[in-house]
Amino acid sequence: MSTSEKKPTILETIYAQRAKDVEVAKSTPGTTPEDLSTLLQMNLAPPLIQVVPRLKRNPSTSSSSSSPSLMAEIKRASPSKGPIAMTTNVAQQALTYALSGASVISVLTEPTWFKGSLFDMRLVRQAIDALPDRPAVLRKEFILDEYQIMEARLWGADTVLLIVAMLSQERLETLYHYSLSLGMEPLVEVNNADEMRRALGLGSKMIGVNNRNLHNFEVDMGTTSRLVEMVKERDLVLCALSGIKGPEDVRVYKEEGVKAVLVGEALMRAEDTGKFIRELLDWPEIKTQGEGEKNRERTWVKVTGVRSESEAISLTETGTDILSFVFDPQEKTYVKPEEAAPISSKIRAARLSPSASAAVSPYLRSTPWFTAQLGTLTATYARPLLVGVFNKQPLAYIQHTVAISQLDLVQLNGDEPSGWTAHIPVPVIRQFTVAKNESPSQEITRPGVHSFCLLDVQGGREAVGELQRVVEKGEVPGWRMPVILRASGIEEEALVDIIRSLDPWAVDLDLEIGVLDVVKRVKGL
Numbered sequence: 001m002s003t004s005e006k007k008p009t010i011l012e013t014i015y016a017q018r019a020k021d022v023e024v025a026k027s028t029p030g031t032t033p034e035d036l037s038t039l040l041q042m043n044l045a046p047p048l049i050q051v052v053p054r055l056k057r058n059p060s061t062s063s064s065s066s067s068p069s070l071m072a073e074i075k076r077a078s079p080s081k082g083p084i085a086m087t088t089n090v091a092q093q094a095l096t097y098a099l100s101g102a103s104v105i106s107v108l109t110e111p112t113w114f115k116g117s118l119f120d121m122r123l124v125r126q127a128i129d130a131l132p133d134r135p136a137v138l139r140k141e142f143i144l145d146e147y148q149i150m151e152a153r154l155w156g157a158d159t160v161l162l163i164v165a166m167l168s169q170e171r172l173e174t175l176y177h178y179s180l181s182l183g184m185e186p187l188v189e190v191n192n193a194d195e196m197r198r199a200l201g202l203g204s205k206m207i208g209v210n211n212r213n214l215h216n217f218e219v220d221m222g223t224t225s226r227l228v229e230m231v232k233e234r235d236l237v238l239c240a241l242s243g244i245k246g247p248e249d250v251r252v253y254k255e256e257g258v259k260a261v262l263v264g265e266a267l268m269r270a271e272d273t274g275k276f277i278r279e280l281l282d283w284p285e286i287k288t289q290g291e292g293e294k295n296r297e298r299t300w301v302k303v304t305g306v307r308s309e310s311e312a313i314s315l316t317e318t319g320t321d322i323l324s325f326v327f328d329p330q331e332k333t334y335v336k337p338e339e340a341a342p343i344s345s346k347i348r349a350a351r352l353s354p355s356a357s358a359a360v361s362p363y364l365r366s367t368p369w370f371t372a373q374l375g376t377l378t379a380t381y382a383r384p385l386l387v388g389v390f391n392k393q394p395l396a397y398i399q400h401t402v403a404i405s406q407l408d409l410v411q412l413n414g415d416e417p418s419g420w421t422a423h424i425p426v427p428v429i430r431q432f433t434v435a436k437n438e439s440p441s442q443e444i445t446r447p448g449v450h451s452f453c454l455l456d457v458q459g460g461r462e463a464v465g466e467l468q469r470v471v472e473k474g475e476v477p478g479w480r481m482p483v484i485l486r487a488s489g490i491e492e493e494a495l496v497d498i499i500r501s502l503d504p505w506a507v508d509l510d511l512e513i514g515v516l517d518v519v520k521r522v523k524g525l
């Protein structure tokens, strides 16, 4: 950056401070450039998503006149406004943005003027990590050194900001290509035609026009509009940045063909963030489950302990949705994988394809983890589903059994390591115990590891309160968590009451005399 005799502008001041901050980080034991480079070589950076394709999808994409996509910013404070939202919890804010349809979450990581940090960015990434089709994470920074791009990748960013106004052409090109080498297409920020030419010269696929002049803070909403012509017919996403306050601002950009808008302050100050976003972008309401609304037809029945073809067939004919084989030799209903295989084949040959209506709606792309798992399951598999139940068997045995017995799901009843789920090729159900006056395990509601949970209720009716809390508070407000209730040991009338009040996704019954009558009763509820 060129030095001048005049008082430095805010951009020059921030640049100078960030250059010092980077030197401190680089010379701190544990975070030297060599350390970061080793961490990258060890593949310790979390997986990436590609920002440009993600930016092209938003809740209005399927309609004939799609609205711009949203880059929603986490911005506690700014040099021009001072404090904006100092007490906002960044993880909650990010999840709200994601569930409201944001394609990108921009996180200011600069500490002095914006009160941000890499820790904020990590929390944002963690909060949205398990969502299907999660938004991309942008490190919104004053990037002047490759070191900051390494940091960004290691702390969970999918893309970084490069501000043309503060970089020589040589630095800009080097940083742009370095970011690409780590798999991240950067957002290149410009403020005038000269800077736009420099960004286009890079071959940038994502250019943001900042309506705010970073030297004098002046916001001119026409800045983006004046540069639109320069990118017409080009294969890139043009984004309008700064000063966007209401739907009228976005409408103008939409008509001009701007594909995305970045909004910070207005979102951080919004009272009802989801509503504000819908109105701002003229998006359709994103469907969430209303109070008591079901996302499926009726309680499913899972029966555990199937050992013969005749049992499997009569259960299927009675309407059982999930058949479970027990592969634990300690159990009296144990079957060997070779014995389950022909039963699976018979059931698979007879079952119908999933109904088209079960397919996941595009508006539900950003549903919370467990609900989305259920949506995928019902859209992908025909019923009855075939489950293998395991209790501390070796991983290799589980993998072998999935293949031999053609299982749709695996149920883990022991304390198998959570990392195993990544190596089991079908969705995993994990069993937990829920007991009266005992806080349920936090693992039950932790998204991203198991796909479904089966809750073994100890204490009959009296533990139902705990169960109720898991179902209602388990995921995100407004979303009831789908759970499988282990019903064996609960007498039939109590079970019927529990199903009526709790509306679990499924109940799990042991195969024993009289189970067919219970299946019929549950299916008839």
Ligand SMILES: O=C(O)c1ccccc1N[C@@H]1O[C@H](COP(=O)(O)O)[C@@H](O)[C@H]1O
Binding pocket: 010, 073, 075, 078, 079, 080, 081, 140, 210, 212, 214, 217, 241, 242, 243, 244, 262, 263, 264, 265, 266
């Ligand atoms: O907002 C500032 O004061 C500022 C100062 C220096 C560099 C960037 C600044 N803000 C940027 O503003 C947008 C978001 O704008 P808004 O909050 O929606 O008006 C974003 O690009 C920030 O990085």
